[in-house]
Amino acid sequence: MNDEQPADLTADLSDEPRGCLFALSQPPLMLFLAFVATLILGTAVHDLYRW
Template sequence: MAHTTREQAPDSANRPLTATPQDHASAAQESRGCLFALSQPPLMLFLTVIGALLLIAGLHDQFLL
């Protein structure tokens, strides 16, 4: 971000030309994505409770009002 920090961009000659397998492994761990987040138990419990409340409210509105 040379335009905001007023620093010069790194020289492209200092960059490695190919990525090592270790780089791929660390990149795979960092970019797990949304499906990894949905597999977490606290989030799934929260979404289940919210879904159940919406279902109860919908059934109440549909049949009891």
């Protein structure tokens, strides 16, 4: 049997680099990006169609 502690296994996983998809999967970041995109879309529509 293997005598490694579970902490050793998690330490190996934490050394792996995380990519951009991991960062985009975070809900606060997605909410912020959605808010910024909504502001940009709103200003674009306002510039195109001046009511």
